[in-house]
Amino acid sequence: MSVLSDDRQVSAGLTAPRKRRRQDLTFLFMALPAVILFFVFHTYPAVQGILYSFTNFKGFGNNYDFVGLRNYVQIFQDERAMAAYRFTFLFAILSTVLVNAVALVIAIGLNSNIRFRNTLRAIYFLPNILSVLIVGFIFNYLFANLVPKIGAGLGIASLSKNILGDPHLAWIGIVFVAVWQAAAFNIILYLAGLQTIPYDLYEAADIDGAGPWQKFRNITFPMIAAFFTINMVLAMKAFLQVFDQIVALTGGGPGTSTESVSFLIYKGGFDGGQFAYQSANAVLFFIVLVVVSLLQTRFLHRREVEA
Amino acid sequence: MTHGLTENRKPNWIVTALLCVAALTVLVPLYLAVVTALKTPQELAESVFALPRQIRWQNFSDAVRLTDFFTAFRTSALVTVSVVILTLVTNSLVAYAIARNQHKKFFRFLYYYFISALFIPFPIIMLPVVKQTSAWGMDNPYGLIFLYVVYGLSFNVFVYVGYIKSIPRELEEAATIDGATTWQTFWKIIFPLLAPMNATVGILTCLWAWNDFLLPLVIISDPKLATLPLVQYIFQGQFSTNYNLAFASYLMTLAPMVIVYLLAQRWIISGVTQGAVKG
Numbered sequence: 001m002s003v004l005s006d007d008r009q010v011s012a013g014l015t016a017p018r019k020r021r022r023q024d025l026t027f028l029f030m031a032l033p034a035v036i037l038f039f040v041f042h043t044y045p046a047v048q049g050i051l052y053s054f055t056n057f058k059g060f061g062n063n064y065d066f067v068g069l070r071n072y073v074q075i076f077q078d079e080r081a082m083a084a085y086r087f088t089f090l091f092a093i094l095s096t097v098l099v100n101a102v103a104l105v106i107a108i109g110l111n112s113n114i115r116f117r118n119t120l121r122a123i124y125f126l127p128n129i130l131s132v133l134i135v136g137f138i139f140n141y142l143f144a145n146l147v148p149k150i151g152a153g154l155g156i157a158s159l160s161k162n163i164l165g166d167p168h169l170a171w172i173g174i175v176f177v178a179v180w181q182a183a184a185f186n187i188i189l190y191l192a193g194l195q196t197i198p199y200d201l202y203e204a205a206d207i208d209g210a211g212p213w214q215k216f217r218n219i220t221f222p223m224i225a226a227f228f229t230i231n232m233v234l235a236m237k238a239f240l241q242v243f244d245q246i247v248a249l250t251g252g253g254p255g256t257s258t259e260s261v262s263f264l265i266y267k268g269g270f271d272g273g274q275f276a277y278q279s280a281n282a283v284l285f286f287i288v289l290v291v292v293s294l295l296q297t298r299f300l301h302r303r304e305v306e307a
Numbered sequence: 308m309t310h311g312l313t314e315n316r317k318p319n320w321i322v323t324a325l326l327c328v329a330a331l332t333v334l335v336p337l338y339l340a341v342v343t344a345l346k347t348p349q350e351l352a353e354s355v356f357a358l359p360r361q362i363r364w365q366n367f368s369d370a371v372r373l374t375d376f377f378t379a380f381r382t383s384a385l386v387t388v389s390v391v392i393l394t395l396v397t398n399s400l401v402a403y404a405i406a407r408n409q410h411k412k413f414f415r416f417l418y419y420y421f422i423s424a425l426f427i428p429f430p431i432i433m434l435p436v437v438k439q440t441s442a443w444g445m446d447n448p449y450g451l452i453f454l455y456v457v458y459g460l461s462f463n464v465f466v467y468v469g470y471i472k473s474i475p476r477e478l479e480e481a482a483t484i485d486g487a488t489t490w491q492t493f494w495k496i497i498f499p500l501l502a503p504m505n506a507t508v509g510i511l512t513c514l515w516a517w518n519d520f521l522l523p524l525v526i527i528s529d530p531k532l533a534t535l536p537l538v539q540y541i542f543q544g545q546f547s548t549n550y551n552l553a554f555a556s557y558l559m560t561l562a563p564m565v566i567v568y569l570l571a572q573r574w575i576i577s578g579v580t581q582g583a584v585k586g
Binding site: 019023024026027028030031034035037038041042043044045046048049050052059106109110112113114115116120121122123124125126127128129130131132133134135137138139141142145146149180185188189191192227230234241243244247248261262265266269270275278279281282283285286289290293 | 322327329333336339340427428431453457460483520521565575576579
């Protein structure tokens with residue numbers, strides 16, 4: 001304590017400019033260690049990844065050569081990589097649309113005049129706190145054992161076997177689990193948005209004799225357009241990086257039919273000796289993500305203004 | 308509640324009923340997970356849906372033994388608690404320095420430096436960072452803690468800076484006139500005022516550190532040092548035939564966050580909303 005009070009007297013005795021300078025130094029000292037660590041463990045690896053993408057490095061040993069853009073050219077000729085991009089995009093677009101539709105409907109329901117509001121809200125949010133990997137394992141079992149029984153009972157041939165074992169249907173399982181888990185988060189966000197809408201707007205609409213659809217189109221949706229943008233961009237960005245769901249449900253299979261880009265980079269980079277090649281894939285993936293996010297934000301923002 | 312007026316009207320039972328039915332899509336899988344964990348394999352073969360005739364706690368004790376559950380639990384708990392505390396203490400401090408100096412080029416640059424990193428997908432740094440951490444002996448829970456705290460900066464600086472800017476400077480100026488140093492001002496005035504943001508960041512960080520799978524998967528090389536999700540992954544590969552054991556093990560991994568959720572539901576929901584709306 002005596003150190004503190006000494007310090008206080010000294011700093012109180014300093015002239016104003018000296019005190020300022022000392023304060024500036026303190027601020028610098030607060031931020032600098034974090035910046036250096038962030039650089040060493042985030043920026044530097046990212047730069048390294050970009051550099052490796054121009055080499056033929058295998059991930060071990062130290063002998064490698066620069067090969068220019070060869071890795072990049074090869075990705076575009078690599079049917080497996082292109083399939084991963086196609087799968088990732090179809091998955092992300094479908095899941096984003098579904099998750100937003102489901103979340104918006106449920107959020108509107110939760111925001112209307114219902115009983116058990118808090119309990120229902122708590123239930124719908126629950127999936128968001130659960131580990132995606134373990135949720136995936138649980139659904140993996142349900143798809144293998146429960147769904148076929150129900151499918152057989154109902155006499156639906158395509159459901160009476162494990163859809164995760166079918167290269168043409170496995171994606172359905174992955175979309176289902178992804179939407180099941182992610183809807184929770186989007187529901188809460190939409191609910192937050194809906195609660196900012198003043199109730200008089202609906203009363204005025206009632207007086208004008210507007211129906212439920214008109215109220216949704218002309219009041220609800222325009223008022224939460226900003227939340228719609230946030231949800232679409234965040235969901236798309238998260239779904240494009242899908243990884244845990246794939247590991248838990250299909251491991252990229254059957255064959256390579258459900259390999260996402262993140263999964264391919266992980267698998268090829270660590271197990272396949274394709275360190276440099278998958279680094280190039282990661283750089284390409286980064287560019288794709290940035291472009292998609294920017295386009296989406298611009299497009300959706302323009303809609304917001306019109307609305 | 309902006310919808311205060313609705314309280315006076317009759318509740319909409321149709322919407323309530325529809326929402327209750329739809330809630331089953333959340334509850335049924337969880338119900339199945341719980342009953343499966345409490346059954347014998349024979350009972351499970353007879354009916355997936357039925358309640359267990361006799362609760363079989365042995366599934367849990369067997370799962371604890373086979374997965375060395377408590378070791379992994381301690382690792383996950385150590386990682387999660389350390390990451391939350393260190394993140395709150397350090398990330399808010401960095402954000403404070405940035406928020407109060409944004410008129411200076413250097414700090415403005417730092418702000419954009421951190422938030423632009425939000426766009427960088429993990430796969431791009433994944434391969435090099437694994438080489439780096441294993442070369443520096445950081446392929447263990449301590450390395451993991453370190454990386455979570457550092458990687459959290461991107462998002463946390465963003466949300467903290469937005470919040471700190473809304474705190475009037477007069478408070479700090481008064482403290483400075485009274486002779487408080489910048490450190491004292493931060494700890495005694497700003498940090499307590501950050502409580503709502505600290506709750507948000509703490510919750511999001513806690514969920515992230517507890518549930519994350521990819522970072523432990525690539526960083527941790529020794530299975531004895533694995534976190535809980537990683538252990539479930541290894542376990543799934545080895546004992547995929549006994550579902551009852553596997554589900555007992557899954558439930559024990561999910562349980563801590565579910566308990567935290569039941570206790571702090573309101574703060575968690577509002578915390579997550581705040582974080583996401585800012586993000």
